[in-house]
Amino acid sequence: MHMKYGVDEHGYYGDFGGAYIPEMLYPNIEALRAQYLKVLDDDDFKAEYDQLLKDYVGRPSPLYHAKRYSEKYGANIFFKREDLNHTGSHKINNAIGQILLAERLGKKRIIAETGAGQHGVATATVCALKGLECVVYMGEIDMERQAPNVARMKMLGAKVVPATSGSKTLKDATNEALRDWIGNPEDTHYIIGSAVGPYPYPEMVAKFQSIISFEAKKQLLEQTGSELPQYVLACVGGGSNAIGMFYNFLDDETVKLIAVEAAGKGVETGHSAATTSLGKEGVLHGTRTILMQTDDGQVVEPYSISAGLDYPGIGPQHAHLFKVNRAEYVSATDDEALNAGLLACQLEGIIPAIESAHALAHLEKMTFNPGDNVVICLSGRGDKDLDTYIKHFGY
Amino acid sequence: MNRLQTLFANKKNNLLSIYFTAGYPELNTTLDIAVALEQSGADFLEIGFPYSDPVADGPTIQQSSEKALENGMTLNVLFEQLKQLRERVTIPVLLMGYINPIVQYGIERFCKKAAEVGVDGVIVPDLPIYEYEKLYADTFKQNNLSNIFLVTPNTSEERIRKIDRLSNSFIYLLSSSSITGSTLNVSTSIEDYYKRIKAMELDNPTIIGFGISNNASYNKACEYANGAIVGSAFVKHLATDNHLQTIPDFINNIRPKL
Numbered sequence: 001m002h003m004k005y006g007v008d009e010h011g012y013y014g015d016f017g018g019a020y021i022p023e024m025l026y027p028n029i030e031a032l033r034a035q036y037l038k039v040l041d042d043d044d045f046k047a048e049y050d051q052l053l054k055d056y057v058g059r060p061s062p063l064y065h066a067k068r069y070s071e072k073y074g075a076n077i078f079f080k081r082e083d084l085n086h087t088g089s090h091k092i093n094n095a096i097g098q099i100l101l102a103e104r105l106g107k108k109r110i111i112a113e114t115g116a117g118q119h120g121v122a123t124a125t126v127c128a129l130k131g132l133e134c135v136v137y138m139g140e141i142d143m144e145r146q147a148p149n150v151a152r153m154k155m156l157g158a159k160v161v162p163a164t165s166g167s168k169t170l171k172d173a174t175n176e177a178l179r180d181w182i183g184n185p186e187d188t189h190y191i192i193g194s195a196v197g198p199y200p201y202p203e204m205v206a207k208f209q210s211i212i213s214f215e216a217k218k219q220l221l222e223q224t225g226s227e228l229p230q231y232v233l234a235c236v237g238g239g240s241n242a243i244g245m246f247y248n249f250l251d252d253e254t255v256k257l258i259a260v261e262a263a264g265k266g267v268e269t270g271h272s273a274a275t276t277s278l279g280k281e282g283v284l285h286g287t288r289t290i291l292m293q294t295d296d297g298q299v300v301e302p303y304s305i306s307a308g309l310d311y312p313g314i315g316p317q318h319a320h321l322f323k324v325n326r327a328e329y330v331s332a333t334d335d336e337a338l339n340a341g342l343l344a345c346q347l348e349g350i351i352p353a354i355e356s357a358h359a360l361a362h363l364e365k366m367t368f369n370p371g372d373n374v375v376i377c378l379s380g381r382g383d384k385d386l387d388t389y390i391k392h393f394g395y
Numbered sequence: 396m397n398r399l400q401t402l403f404a405n406k407k408n409n410l411l412s413i414y415f416t417a418g419y420p421e422l423n424t425t426l427d428i429a430v431a432l433e434q435s436g437a438d439f440l441e442i443g444f445p446y447s448d449p450v451a452d453g454p455t456i457q458q459s460s461e462k463a464l465e466n467g468m469t470l471n472v473l474f475e476q477l478k479q480l481r482e483r484v485t486i487p488v489l490l491m492g493y494i495n496p497i498v499q500y501g502i503e504r505f506c507k508k509a510a511e512v513g514v515d516g517v518i519v520p521d522l523p524i525y526e527y528e529k530l531y532a533d534t535f536k537q538n539n540l541s542n543i544f545l546v547t548p549n550t551s552e553e554r555i556r557k558i559d560r561l562s563n564s565f566i567y568l569l570s571s572s573s574i575t576g577s578t579l580n581v582s583t584s585i586e587d588y589y590k591r592i593k594a595m596e597l598d599n600p601t602i603i604g605f606g607i608s609n610n611a612s613y614n615k616a617c618e619y620a621n622g623a624i625v626g627s628a629f630v631k632h633l634a635t636d637n638h639l640q641t642i643p644d645f646i647n648n649i650r651p652k653l
Contacts, residue, residue: 010525018523019523019525020494020521020522021523022450022451022545023523023544024451024545024547024573026523026547026549026554027550027551165454165457166447171448175448175449178450179450179451179453179574182450182451182573183572183577186549281498282495282498282499283493283495283498283521284448285448285450286521293499296469296471296496297446297495297496297497298446298496299447299448
């Protein structure tokens, strides 16, 4: 385990983490923690998880050497193709892990929150796979923005409940899911989609997503002769693909880790989701972390064109990596991300999710030495974002 | 001893506490509501400070919090209003709210300010035991503030014993595992839960909350605990016309005068 950057027995990463939950959730969180620690060493669990990832998700996802990108930027650029997973993003890795846990906890009903709908779709998918009831909370505004994903979840048998409180987006969907769980503690498991929430969620989600960097290391060794690249990049909202992409490189201090947040219309415009630039330490959704808030401690609604990065906080491990400078946190604006998405279409024939395009956008701001190896997590595919791309570029 | 501890030393049964959100329905009526509640016979008060993301609350208190924030309620404004608290109110007062506004205000500053204006205790639903003991207990004690812990039907006996050791005024028993404002359903299992708690003979008095909205639910709670807390039902009352003038009727409907 990562002694330096990992979690302690109370669920903390340095100053961040913990489980700031109302007493109503304590038995659930405690049972989940115990079961999670148990399955970590359980061969049956591992075997089932590995097999589903292989046969159902289609792992390992390719590590693709993007030659035209490499020419353009003067380094060896690799895309870790999470966009090729079943359901179209990295979210399925965690949903598979958690549904197997839920089964072992004897839970019959699954709830989830979703922003862009990718995690909702992944959760609805694994519930269909296991024949479990599925309820997905989604902000009323996001339901309009991501209508095709709402229909997809319904087709998969999930009930999609609009979150109508507060700002009617991801943070409110998360609140509603937590309220549901408080009222249904015995039969329900809450599959959180990002590396946020009370311990053990951030650790568990990171672990289930760590398959990304586990594979990338092996693939790099095959393709470059070294498992360690110079740079690893990923976009970060709550931070699940980023923590999965960083996980197995954390202790290799020569590898520079770069997390790209959504700057929205610009960090200082008041329409941004660049949490590390704009946030302060506090508590959100059960974890001590960095979040965007007023001086009075009220959570500020973030903005990004990408619904998946539109979250006012970051996972506690990211907050720690930021604070101790193990990873660099930068940002890309809506326009920079859209342009980067279009570039990936034109140079590599890949339409990335706008979330992932934020990571690609940062390449423009970097300078490389010849021979540098750079891995970027292409966390999802852009089908869900076609409307936005088409409107923006006028195709 | 703070006012809460004195109250529980002197009165053992049929206690009634009322919760309301500061700044709702109007910004500046916090003390007027508190005074009316004391005059109507409430034994102690819980004044909520609003938060943007109140996960343990149902629609009624969520909406009151939203409105209070719109009205401009902040911890600074609340403490300014409470400067006159002890000139006008004698019964114990608790502050209730979520941890993030307290973290931003600064825990030491918050506790000092609360003690200064005459607050006796604090209820923070999302402050767990581990964090309380490690980071906050000393500051609470230095300022003579009681921290109130919640117990639900699913809380283990071992954990209830621990909560009893850490408490120094009362324990807040949730009638069910739910968010605020739900309907109390006195099923056999809930009665078993109340009986189980009663049989534990805890050192601290217990007060039942969540779902107490009328005389029947109040009386049922008082059979098993030292009293009950009314929250959402009173917040709903605050949305009615002449709500200040009719507070005595509201209290009388919950706990009729003998």
